[in-house]
Amino acid sequence: MIETFRFAPSPNGHLHLGHALSALLNLDMARAVNGRVLLRIEDIDTVRCTPDLVSAMLEDLDWIGFDADPPHRRQSEHFADYADALRRLDAMGLIYKAFLTRTEIRHVVAQREAAGRPWPRDPDGAPIYPGDASLLSEKDVAARLAQEEPYALRLDMARALQMAGTLLDWQETGAGPAGESGRVTADASAWGDVILARKDTPTSYHLSVVVDDARQGISHVVRGHDLFHATSVHRLLQHLLDLPAPIYHHHRLITGPDGRKLSKSAGDTGLRDLRDAGWTPADIRARIGL
Ligand code: GLU
Numbered sequence: 001m002i003e004t005f006r007f008a009p010s011p012n013g014h015l016h017l018g019h020a021l022s023a024l025l026n027l028d029m030a031r032a033v034n035g036r037v038l039l040r041i042e043d044i045d046t047v048r049c050t051p052d053l054v055s056a057m058l059e060d061l062d063w064i065g066f067d068a069d070p071p072h073r074r075q076s077e078h079f080a081d082y083a084d085a086l087r088r089l090d091a092m093g094l095i096y097k098a099f100l101t102r103t104e105i106r107h108v109v110a111q112r113e114a115a116g117r118p119w120p121r122d123p124d125g126a127p128i129y130p131g132d133a134s135l136l137s138e139k140d141v142a143a144r145l146a147q148e149e150p151y152a153l154r155l156d157m158a159r160a161l162q163m164a165g166t167l168l169d170w171q172e173t174g175a176g177p178a179g180e181s182g183r184v185t186a187d188a189s190a191w192g193d194v195i196l197a198r199k200d201t202p203t204s205y206h207l208s209v210v211v212d213d214a215r216q217g218i219s220h221v222v223r224g225h226d227l228f229h230a231t232s233v234h235r236l237l238q239h240l241l242d243l244p245a246p247i248y249h250h251h252r253l254i255t256g257p258d259g260r261k262l263s264k265s266a267g268d269t270g271l272r273d274l275r276d277a278g279w280t281p282a283d284i285r286a287r288i289g290l
Contacts, residue, residue: 003035005220007066008209011041011057012048014270018224018254018261021288023066025251026222028290038216039068043076044201044208060271064281073216075208082203085211085241086153086196092240094160095196097151098132099144105130120192123229128192129154153197157189160236168235174249176228186232194233206233214243225250226261254288 007023009015015023030037039061043049061068089095100108109119109127120128132141144151168186175181188194195204213221213234221231228250238245253261274284 001217001219003030003033003219004217005030005035005037005222006040006213006216006218007037007061007068008040008042008212008223009057010045010049011043011053012045013053014272015057015060016254016270017274017284017288020064020271020284021251021254021290022223023061024064024285024288024290027066027068029220029222029249035220036069037066038218039066039072040212040216041072041074041076042205042208043074044079044203044205046076046201049076056272060275063275064271064284073212075203075212078208078212078215079202081211081215082197082208085207085237086203088241089155089196090153092163094156094163094240095153096132096156096193097141097145098129098154098193098195099136099141099149099151100130100132104135108135122191131193150199152195152199154193155196155237157191157193160240161189164236164239166239168232168239170231170235170245171247172250173247174222174251175225176250177225180228184231186235188232188236190229191233206230206237210234210237210241210243213246214238214241218246220249221246222249222251224253224261226253 005026007026009019009023026037029035041049041054041057043054086095105127108130112119122128136144168188169183170186172181172184176184194206196207197203212218231248231250235245237243255261271284279287
């Protein structure tokens with residue numbers, strides 16, 4: 001089987017040096033083994049991912065020399081695939097409608113913490129979802145449904161782990177934030193009841209990434225180590241949906257002068273600004289250490 005890599009950016013801002021590292025590392029690793037490298041446009045957020053940002057992204061990738069093998073996959077064209085996966089998980093009894101709003105979650109967490117009980121956080125530092133069952137009665141849920149209140153679909157993590165029934169792990173050829181490598185044990189429970197379909201869009205990052213890696217025949221996932229812990233959720237979903245597990249390689253992040261990771265939202269210098277300032281693709285490679 002031909003080794004297949006992918007670069008999977010979300011075009012909700014302009015690409016920066018961190019994206020360049022991910023894209024070019026995928027390209028170099030694929031070329032080194034005569035493999036393929038595919039581009040996947042992760043645009044499930046159809047509001048923030050505008051056509052202008054997608055064109056700018058393609059232009060930037062072309063400029064740095066990321067010549068992906070065809071075809072490109074756009075997630076916004078594959079909502080039916082994600083719906084299929086959701087139906088399967090639903091048929092297994094692993095999904096529930098989650099109504100709590102951000103404000104309600106904040107309130108519950110603040111209340112418990114004020115009572116001296118620390119609330120568990122996920123690996124990204126967000127409070128674990130409290131679960132509707134303990135907070136909303138059947139009547140509350142019926143009322144919210146009748147009022148057409150929006151809901152997300154969440155994975156019932158405890159049941160999912162029970163159904164998986166086995167310890168999952170993955171092959172890590174890069175390193176996690178704490179230097180984890182080799183066979184790494186997955187710990188999806190650390191994430192609690194993750195979102196599988198958002199209130200505003202009928203899928204989620206975790207669900208679509210797992211479905212697409214399988215659909216595109218991805219054998220190697222190379223991405224920043226900010227996504228290292230998410231791999232635990234991905235392994236669980238792959239197991240539940242009978243999808244193959246790729247090999248994972250999490251790479252270092254490019255940090256700004258203040259040591260924090262670059263981000264589109266913090267307005268870090270985009271590749272196009274560097275190009276306008278006279279940088280060449282070779283300068284980009286040198287700056288990111290490739
Ligand atoms: N779309 C994700 C991002 O831009 C990356 C997804 C992945 O590589 O798994 O952060």
